[in-house]
Amino acid sequence: MPVGFWTVLRTIDLRGSALDAEAVRRALPRPEQDPATVQGDVLALIEDVRVRGEQALLDQADRFDGGRPPAVRVPVEEIVAAEQGLPDDIRAALEITSERVRRASTAQLSQPVTTELGEGARVQQRWLPVRRVGLYVPGGRAVYPSSVVMNVVPAQVAGVRGIAIATPAQRAFGGRAHPVILGAAGLLGVHEVYVMGGAGAIGAFAHGVPAVGLDPVDVVTGPGNVFVAAAKRAVAGLVGIDSEAGPTEILVIADGAADPELVAADLVSQAEHDVLAAAVLVTDSAALAEAVDAAVERRAAATFHAERVRTSLTARQSGIVLVDDARAAVVVSNAYAPEHLEVQTADPWPLVADLTEAGAVFVGPGSPVSLGDYAAGSNHVLPTGGTARFAAGLSVRPFLRQQQVVDYSLDALREARPVVRALADAEGLPAHGDAVDARFS
Known part of the structure; x- marks a missing residue:
């Protein structure tokens, strides 16, 4: 794939590779500076x-x-x-x-x-x-x-x-x-x-x-x-x-039906946050990848924070990932667990059901991450650095604090009494059982 004079987005070719989570994480490194x-x-x-x-x-x-x-x-x-x-x-x-x-x-x-x-x-x-x-x-x-x-x-x-x-x-x-x-x-x-x-x-x-x-x-x-x-x-x-919620990340899954200008605009929009921001495109279309790279080069050079954007997009945490098909794109995204995930494909919803590892998911050309940053109604404080595997956005x-309130009558306690006695004795904590028995002396 031709690369512009900026060499804006490096290309990571995973086509034909056996994809597993660890291999994907090695191929898509995070910023050099992590917590x-x-x-x-x-x-x-x-x-x-x-x-x-x-x-x-x-x-x-x-x-x-x-x-x-x-x-x-x-x-x-x-x-x-x-x-x-x-x-x-x-x-x-x-x-x-x-x-x-x-x-x-x-x-x-x-x-x-x-x-x-x-x-x-x-x-x-x-x-x-x-x-x-x-x-x-x-x-x-x-x-x-x-x-x-x-x-x-x-x-x-x-x-x-x-x-x-x-x-x-x-x-x-x-x-x-x-x-x-x-x-x-x-x-x-x-x-x-x-x-x-x-x-x-x-x-x-x-x-x-x-x-x-x-x-x-x-x-x-x-x-x-x-x-x-x-x-x-x-x-x-x-x-x-x-x-x-550290330096921002965007991962875009797109196919040949996506508009490269919109994909490029969204990648640049997140790169302007921070030199450590990550901007990643995952696609099964080499033609789209080439078009996005060209659009990114043009948009990045003309944007207000051009130097910051250039640093972010040319760093190790940003790039274009080529995959065999849409299912491989899902595997890559879930392994990476991005803060922001956009799905710009001809038929996004079958993919969305399986895209479980992301802070927030933005579906279709009418749902750019910028909307979520401000006026979507969703929260823009989201987990970064792969922590979307186990953490959620702010809500x-x-x-x-969830609190449990236990309310048993003495008759109900009497019914549970032998259960408490058996387990307390089995665990070597007989005073636990004695505390229940004391209520029936």
């Missing part, structure tokens, strides 16, 4: 925040973000002013996005269910919101008011009362938070916002910073760079997390 490679640095930053608190956050903002902020905690009046100053088009877009995400999030709520196991024997399943959450809104190479919506709305739908937001200092605003981020927070009724970024912000959420009024949270969610993903891994267990679930 494990920065874990040592991240642990040191988190410990610095735990020990030195506010001073560590100020120093880290000066070192890694947009300069030393005037204050770590944003004054409420600054948030209110930012909300009032939102341009009309941005306000309208945020309101529409919030309403769509709220409706989709509400559909995720589970209702209490009581199971009757016999006369007087019942177990109730109920879901309770966590007390307090910390939501991370990135702000390095771009500003993401949409991430405010994607984090805050599911937490509100779940019933969380304590919501705090962290976002990095912006050099263009004198080390303060970006006003559109603050405006989005105010629009959603959140007035606890901290100017802190990266691993330090995650550590601050987990440990608390009394000097700035930041109490520890129960759950941390939100996307970010590799340092944020590594920090979430480091504090998991001390607090709950959603997933390691109400990370903000809820």
Whole structure:
């Protein structure tokens, strides 16, 4: 396949290969920098925040973000002013996005269910919101008011009362938070916002910073760079997390019926996020592959973030994968487990049923990933780095705790008594059985 002067997308030819998950993962490497490679640095930053608190956050903002902020905690009046100053088009877009995400999030709520196991024997399943959450809104190479919506709305739908937001200092605003981020927070009724970024912000959420009024949270969610993903891994267990939503990924399954311009546009759209972003096309059509490569070269050179896009697309994590047929494309995608998966084929739905390993699936030319980033109603905080094999996109679930309520009458307990006695004795824990017997002495 001819390659342009950029050698934009490298070609990985898996045609005729025996495909298994491990072989696919070797052929499609992730970015060279993954959370494990920065874990040592991240642990040191988190410990610095735990020990030195506010001073560590100020120093880290000066070192890694947009300069030393005037204050770590944003004054409420600054948030209110930012909300009032939102341009009309941005306000309208945020309101529409919030309403769509709220409706989709509400559909995720589970209702209490009581199971009757016999006369007087019942177990109730109920879901309770966590007390307090910390939501991370990135702000390095771009500003993401949409991430405010994607984090805050599911937490509100779940019933969380304590919501705090962290976002990095912006050099263009004198080390303060970006006003559109603050405006989005105010629009959603959140007035606890901290100017802190990266691993330090995650550590601050987990440990608390009394000097700035930041109490520890129960759950941390939100996307970010590799340092944020590594920090979430480091504090998991001390607090709950959603997933390691690190550098973005898009995998497009397309056949000869796909429009190469649309495929190329979608690959470029995700590559503009980050130099570590991954953009992968999987196709059984060599002609489409050649056309997409040419379109990517043209679009990438003309886009606003051309240098960033070029770095992402020419890196080891991006490329075109040639396969024998659509079923092989499914095998490749499931083994890779992308954050975003697009299916642009003549007949996508038979494939979609088997495409189980992905953060979110976008079907057909009318469903680009960009729609999901903003206005589809789905959540754009999604698992990356192959963690879609076991992790899910952000929803109400990370903000809820399932709790079982056991309600047995004494008559029902009497019926279960010999079961408890037998198992307690078998396990060498006779006091367990004695606790039941005591009720019938």
